[in-house]
């Protein structure tokens with residue numbers, strides 16, 4: 001089975017590209033969704049988060065706004081949060097790969113925002129980067145923030161600093177999908193890639 005790593009900066013359009021792969025019949029592991037699942041009610045991570053960051057769990061639910069605020073204002077908080085989340089995400093990822101192998105799927109996608117930062121790209125057979133200009137991404141983040149519940153540009157900037165530069169990411173990519181233009185254009189690039197992968201397998 002060939003493992004396709006999918007990554008990109010914040011609001012570049014990874015999830016949109018991942019959906020296109022899914023629609024093309026490919027199994028996708030979504031690391032952000034996995035984090036949210038692992039932080040859900042009754043999850044393993046919640047008691048650990050509650051112990052480390054007081055007042056971020058209310059009546060068994062994670063208060064994401066409160067946790068975002070902690071991450072933004074406490075210098076080492078994200079590192080400590082990652083130390084809780086990353087081993088759990090790693091275990092889920094291993095489970096996903098095992099299931100795909102058991103189903104004898106020819107390839108699968110790992111959609112991981114920090115794919116390169118954690119060195120997981122080295123274990124992928126093909127690394128795909130979703131790329132849109134920073135100005136486009138910031139306006140998408142602003143729009144999402146306005147429609148409620150999501151992080152503001154100010155919150156995002158702290159996380160963006162921890163993500164790899166676009167230049168470095170592009171250098172380590174095998175394929176770049178341009179996601180700064182229309183969705184149709186992104187779809188055509190993914191379809192062409194899937195076609196090539198299927199021809200080669």
Ligand SMILES: CC(C)(COP(=O)(O)OP(=O)(O)OC[C@H]1O[C@@H](n2cnc3c(N)ncnc32)[C@H](O)[C@@H]1O)[C@@H](O)C(=O)NCCC(=O)NCCS
Nearest residue numbers: 010011031032035064067068071081082085113151159162
């Ligand atoms: C910081 C948290 C609470 C913010 O939650 P919120 O719902 O507001 O945002 P969401 O999870 O949708 O993330 C928004 C954007 O930030 C990026 N991001 C999230 N965590 C990180 C991180 N540790 N470093 C860099 N970027 C990150 C995401 O990929 C996404 O692009 C949450 O992202 C979290 O628990 N992060 C730690 C786990 C982690 O490292 N996740 C990255 C994928 S493995």
Ligand SMILES: Nc1ncnc2c1ncn2[C@@H]1O[C@H](COP(=O)(O)OP(=O)(O)OP(=O)(O)O)[C@@H](O)[C@H]1O
Nearest residue numbers: 010011012013014015016140179180181182183186
């Ligand atoms: N051509 C395009 N390709 C991908 N996304 C696009 C495109 N045009 C607009 N968008 C929009 O950009 C926004 C961000 O996309 P998406 O959620 O897929 O990004 P992401 O990289 O997964 O974000 P994050 O890592 O912050 O969760 C969405 O609202 C999406 O609809």
